[in-house]
Amino acid sequence: MHKFAIACIFLFSFCLIGQTDQRIYDIMSKVSAERIKKDVTTMVNFGTRHTLSDTISYTRGIGAARRWVKSEFDRISNNCNNCLEVSYQRDLVKKEESTRIPKDVWVVNVMAIQRGTTYPDRYIIMSGDIDSRVSDANNYISDSPGANDNASGMAGTIEAARVLSNYKFENSIIYLGLSGEEQGLFGGQGLVKSAKEKGWDIIGIFNNDMIGNIKGGDGIISNTDFRIFSEPVPPTETERERNMRRFYGGEVDGISRQLARYVYMNVKTYMPEMNPMMIYRLDRFGRGGHHRPFNDAGYAGIRIMEAHENYTQQHQDIRVENGIAYGDVLEHVNFDYAKKLTSVNAINLASLAWAPPAPKEVSIGGIVEPSAKFQWSKVPGVTGYKIYWRDTTSSTWDHSRFVGDVSEYTLEGVVLDNFFFGVSAVGKNGFESVVVFPNAILK
Numbered sequence: 093m094h095k096f097a098i099a100c101i102f103l104f105s106f107c108l109i110g111q112t113d114q115r116i117y118d119i120m121s122k123v124s125a126e127r128i129k130k131d132v133t134t135m136v137n138f139g140t141r142h143t144l145s146d147t148i149s150y151t152r153g154i155g156a157a158r159r160w161v162k163s164e165f166d167r168i169s170n171n172c173n174n175c176l177e178v179s180y181q182r183d184l185v186k187k188e189e190s191t192r193i194p195k196d197v198w199v200v201n202v203m204a205i206q207r208g209t210t211y212p213d214r215y216i217i218m219s220g221d222i223d224s225r226v227s228d229a230n231n232y233i234s235d236s237p238g239a240n241d242n243a244s245g246m247a248g249t250i251e252a253a254r255v256l257s258n259y260k261f262e263n264s265i266i267y268l269g270l271s272g273e274e275q276g277l278f279g280g281q282g283l284v285k286s287a288k289e290k291g292w293d294i295i296g297i298f299n300n301d302m303i304g305n306i307k308g309g310d311g312i313i314s315n316t317d318f319r320i321f322s323e324p325v326p327p328t329e330t331e332r333e334r335n336m337r338r339f340y341g342g343e344v345d346g347i348s349r350q351l352a353r354y355v356y357m358n359v360k361t362y363m364p365e366m367n368p369m370m371i372y373r374l375d376r377f378g379r380g381g382h383h384r385p386f387n388d389a390g391y392a393g394i395r396i397m398e399a400h401e402n403y404t405q406q407h408q409d410i411r412v413e414n415g416i417a418y419g420d421v422l423e424h425v426n427f428d429y430a431k432k433l434t435s436v437n438a439i440n441l442a443s444l445a446w447a448p449p450a451p452k453e454v455s456i457g458g459i460v461e462p463s464a465k466f467q468w469s470k471v472p473g474v475t476g477y478k479i480y481w482r483d484t485t486s487s488t489w490d491h492s493r494f495v496g497d498v499s500e501y502t503l504e505g506v507v508l509d510n511f512f513f514g515v516s517a518v519g520k521n522g523f524e525s526v527v528v529f530p531n532a533i534l535k
């Protein structure tokens with residue numbers, strides 16, 4: 093046994109803090125580029141997966157595609173003693189609702205829930221999209237391979253389910269295949285509506301949309317750069333909360349941003365060869381994705397995607413024009429890269445699914461004192477809490493202190509005015525919750 097491991101047995105709770113966990117490396121090593129390639133190929137071979145395409149055929153159209161996604165989740169579940177609850181979630185979208193819905197259509201999502209052992213009703217979600225499109229958003233006839241947009245994200249989600257279904261987690265994980273994305277985010281909207289009705293406690297969603305292209309329209313080729321999009325603050329905040337920010341800060345510290353920082357930090361720890369780029373915005377300029385319906389409802393959600401998009405390979409009829417081959421075809425997907433971004437998801441799903449709930453109420457104080465004071469609501473079954481802080485201009489939580497299983501703490505000599513602060517809960521297994529930005533003022 094390694095010396096460090098022996099020390100860990102004696103100092104169990106302490107030595108886990110800030111250390112890595114072998115299971116996370118195991119998870120990374122099990123993600124397969126070959127299987128992702130096979131699944132993307134299968135999805136491309138459905139010809140089109142347009143939301144309004146054929147639903148009867150077994151070989152072509154959105155119906156065949158979603159039944160295949162369900163059958164893959166079912167197969168994975170069979171291999172893990174029925175550890176996944178696989179189901180469809182559907183809503184009828186009327187043609188009056190959008191110019192991109194030329195006829196009434198059932199938008200059907202597929203989901204697989206891996207039930208948590210301690211917190212079965214808390215969910216961390218990974219999503220990809222089943223549907224695809226070409227140049228005309230309403231063309232549901234032409235071939236629309238959507239290999240990168242977004243068979244890559246869907247295949248990554250299925251692969252994450254394959255790998256993680258071999259483990260047991262405290263929290264539930266949902267693997268989600270959404271539809272209706274290209275017609276106006278209808279699948280995500282339907283799913284969120286149903287989640288609200290069921291009162292789901294959602295830790296957050298990782299929306300994967302285009303995780304397979306490494307050759308950018310900007311001429312840059314990189315198989316390590318990728319982007320994490322997160323909105324600054326939830327659109328559901330109250331007028332009072334918005335006003336309070338002027339005095340207490342928090343403009344760049346909403347719940348989705350904390351989720352983005354969590355993913356960023358975990359990648360830096362376990363996959364230092366990667367280059368995660370935190371992008372401080374909801375999504376690309378003027379464009380959308382399926383994390384947005386979740387954000388709209390006040391849930392934390394981020395978009396994980398390639399850094400260098402190629403616009404001749406998105407939403408394009410397959411054709412050659414002026415010597416340029418247009419189309420989102422299989423040949424342009426880099427499966428080793430898709431595997432890496434799938435690993436990014438898998439290690440973060442696992443880390444959060446193994447982590448305790450974050451403290452809900454976190455108060456901060458220490459006005460006109462040379463120290464920062466904190467108080468928070470305790471979380472059952474944790475080994476303690478970690479206070480984080482950073483320069484106000486830094487994007488990452490650069491400093492931290494593990495403070496044990498207490499519900500208040502004073503950071504002596506740290507002036508409140510000069511930093512931003514947050515608190516996380518650390519489980520007995522060493523896994524950590526998302527950082528919570530203080531949401532109350534200490535009296």
Ligand SMILES: [Zn+2]
Pocket residue numbers: 241274407
């Ligand atoms: Zn798209």
